[in-house]
Amino acid sequence: MSVHTLSAAELKARPTPAPLTAQDLKIVDRLAGLNVLIGVLALSFGALFGVFQGLEHAKVFNIYPWLQPAIKTYYQGLTLHGALNALVWTTFFICGFFTFAFVRSINRPLKYPWMSVVAFILMVVGLLTAAVPMLTNNASVLYTFYPPMLADWAFYVGLVLLVVGSWVVGYSMYFTYYAWRQENPDARAPFIALTSTITMVMWQLATLGVAAEILFQLLPNALAPVLGYPAPGLDALLNRTLFWWFGHPLVYFWLLPAYVSWYAMLPAQTNGKMFSEPLGRLVFWLFLLFSTPVGFHHQFADPGIPEIWKYIHMIFTMGVGFPSLITAFTVVASLEIGARARGGKGYLRWIGRLNWGDPSYAAQNLAMILFIFGGIGGLINASYNVNMAVHNTMWVPGHFHLTVGSATTLSFFGISYWLVPKLTGHKLFTKWLALAQAWTWFFGMVFFSNAYHTLGLIFSVPRRTMLGEAPYYSSQWNPQMMESVLGLTLLSISATLFFAIMLFTWILPRKLDRPIEMPVAQPLDPKPAPKWLDTWWPWLNGAIALIILSYGPMLFQLIRDAEFWSKGIRVW
Numbered sequence: 106m107s108v109h110t111l112s113a114a115e116l117k118a119r120p121t122p123a124p125l126t127a128q129d130l131k132i133v134d135r136l137a138g139l140n141v142l143i144g145v146l147a148l149s150f151g152a153l154f155g156v157f158q159g160l161e162h163a164k165v166f167n168i169y170p171w172l173q174p175a176i177k178t179y180y181q182g183l184t185l186h187g188a189l190n191a192l193v194w195t196t197f198f199i200c201g202f203f204t205f206a207f208v209r210s211i212n213r214p215l216k217y218p219w220m221s222v223v224a225f226i227l228m229v230v231g232l233l234t235a236a237v238p239m240l241t242n243n244a245s246v247l248y249t250f251y252p253p254m255l256a257d258w259a260f261y262v263g264l265v266l267l268v269v270g271s272w273v274v275g276y277s278m279y280f281t282y283y284a285w286r287q288e289n290p291d292a293r294a295p296f297i298a299l300t301s302t303i304t305m306v307m308w309q310l311a312t313l314g315v316a317a318e319i320l321f322q323l324l325p326n327a328l329a330p331v332l333g334y335p336a337p338g339l340d341a342l343l344n345r346t347l348f349w350w351f352g353h354p355l356v357y358f359w360l361l362p363a364y365v366s367w368y369a370m371l372p373a374q375t376n377g378k379m380f381s382e383p384l385g386r387l388v389f390w391l392f393l394l395f396s397t398p399v400g401f402h403h404q405f406a407d408p409g410i411p412e413i414w415k416y417i418h419m420i421f422t423m424g425v426g427f428p429s430l431i432t433a434f435t436v437v438a439s440l441e442i443g444a445r446a447r448g449g450k451g452y453l454r455w456i457g458r459l460n461w462g463d464p465s466y467a468a469q470n471l472a473m474i475l476f477i478f479g480g481i482g483g484l485i486n487a488s489y490n491v492n493m494a495v496h497n498t499m500w501v502p503g504h505f506h507l508t509v510g511s512a513t514t515l516s517f518f519g520i521s522y523w524l525v526p527k528l529t530g531h532k533l534f535t536k537w538l539a540l541a542q543a544w545t546w547f548f549g550m551v552f553f554s555n556a557y558h559t560l561g562l563i564f565s566v567p568r569r570t571m572l573g574e575a576p577y578y579s580s581q582w583n584p585q586m587m588e589s590v591l592g593l594t595l596l597s598i599s600a601t602l603f604f605a606i607m608l609f610t611w612i613l614p615r616k617l618d619r620p621i622e623m624p625v626a627q628p629l630d631p632k633p634a635p636k637w638l639d640t641w642w643p644w645l646n647g648a649i650a651l652i653i654l655s656y657g658p659m660l661f662q663l664i665r666d667a668e669f670w671s672k673g674i675r676v677w
């Protein structure tokens with residue numbers, strides 16, 4: 106390797122690194138705290154509707170007549186559940202967690218802190234704007250808002266602001282990253298800073314699809330009656346395609362923050378090391394490449410998409426499963442290093458020596474275990490012919506409660522167990538309750554998802570249906586329905602515990618015994634990762650090229666043949 110010594114002029118031209126001060130961190134921490142707070146509130150309120158749905162499905166108790174006139178229909182409840190838990194809880198938590206972790210990892214103040222503040226304000230205004238129609242039953246379109254269902258315009262405006270706000274969170278990170286790179290042209294980007302930035306760039310590319318859907322189709326149709334011009338009409342297939350351009354990478358926007366923690370934080374929480382730091386980087390780059398060109402695996406049953414395109418997306422989907430398989434092996438190896446350092450022995454006995462007594466650790470390890478099954482289910486869904494057996498059945502909620510409901514959410518619980526004490530300066534309330542919370546979530550999801558997978562696969566029970574009222578309700582379903590009620594009872598206990606732990610940690614002024622620092626795992630091999638794993642252009646250009654190749658021809662055809670004859674309708 107040639108050694109390049111910088112001339113005095115070159116050194117002078119390089120900007121001096123800005124030191125990270127307590128004042129800089131204060132803004133970051135305040136923002137992180139507010140984001141987490143809103144996330145937790147959204148999760149708690151949204152989870153309540155999950156319980157109502159489960160009880161309705163099992164014919165245990167239909168609460169909807171009792172909720173009149175506040176909540177009008179089951180579908181309004183389902184929209185609140187999906188939107189608050191899948192979109193609001195995740196997006197706010199991720200933006201808060203990333204802002205916190207990115208700045209510490211890159212060890213430099215935000216270039217434009219005001220940008221992160223503006224981002225947060227946009228997201229909150231977006232949330233409030235979308236909440237009004239959702240709470241007044243004017244947007245009961247479920248979290249995927251498929252046309253020709255059409256919600257009140259404020260729902261779409263709110264979503265746009267929420268998404269644009271999350272973009273600006275990303276922009277604040279990109280400017281900071283760029284400034285850091287100017288100051289440190291030869292250094293490798295720190296792992297957490299790099300991988301959180303990759304996640305935000307992936308999100309930026311992913312959300313272009315839904316942005317086009319909302320701005321060119323849904324919003325103009327929703328605004329027509331308000332502004333008094335003729336509605337331009339909707340093409341359902343075109344819109345579904347634009348939605349799933351976004352809808353699949355959305356799931357990696359939920360997953361990758363958990364991966365950042367599993368790779369770069371969790372090993373440190375059990376005396377481990379990163380088994381292979383370069384492999385971790387590769388995994389994130391592969392997600393940037395393959396997250397988006399796979400959306401047709403949600404449209405296998407859609408007429409109008411030629412089979413060849415479904416096959417191409419299926420193959421890419423198997424490709425995007427690959428970085429998760431790498432993750433399974435490398436993260437476990439990183440944890441095993443820790444367990445052995447803690448005296449663990451044997452082929453599997455070392456597992457007992459992991460840091461199970463720490464709720465932050467335990468929650469995340471339990472999340473990983475559930476994700477083995479969530480991931481396998483995903484690969485099953487992705488297999489074109491098998492998808493025909495499970496599509497639109499209860500199998501699918503079974504799948505996503507193990508993924509976004511467990512891999513993501515249970516990991517975020519675990520992260521909260523160090524992050525919230527860090528942000529408030531208060532002791533966690535309490536270790537034992539938090540451990541109980543993690544385990545009840547784990548077992549709750551085991552029963553719940555097992556029941557729903559079975560109902561979908563064996564009995565083809567449809568999803569998104571007010572089953573308790575269905576004339577075809579079968580007593581054959583009873584054992585699994587009861588299993589699901591057992592699951593959701595545990596989940597309700599767990600969600601209540603989480604809310605209580607967060608609340609009491611925040612309000613009880615029990616000062617920390619010793620300061621908490623963000624856990625950062627050191628690589629096993631200190632040699633820096635190769636330069637190509639720290640270089641943006643091949644990966645970013647590759648990702649854009651793959652999107653153009655995988656969506657360009659189909660979108661061209663769909664737009665050319667579009668017929669906007671469908672009027673927006675309210676089916677609720």
Ligand code: HAS
Nearest residue numbers: 356359360402429433473480483484486487496505508509
């Ligand atoms: Fe999915 C539907 C395919 C992952 C979420 N998915 C959904 C929906 C949601 C969702 C919300 O192909 C419903 C959408 C709707 O409303 O219609 N999914 C996949 C595939 C993957 C996948 C191939 N999904 C996710 C993740 C999600 C998520 C992640 C959220 C966070 N999914 C589909 C398909 C559909 C679908 C179809 C459409 C179904 C239909 O018909 O409608 C892959 O990314 C999965 C790869 C993962 C693995 C697992 C790796 C395991 C790891 C853990 C290791 C831990 C260990 C434990 C070993 C291969 C990394 C260590 C233990 C110790 C003790 C040390």
Ligand code: CU
Nearest residue numbers: 352353402403
């Ligand atoms: Cu998908």
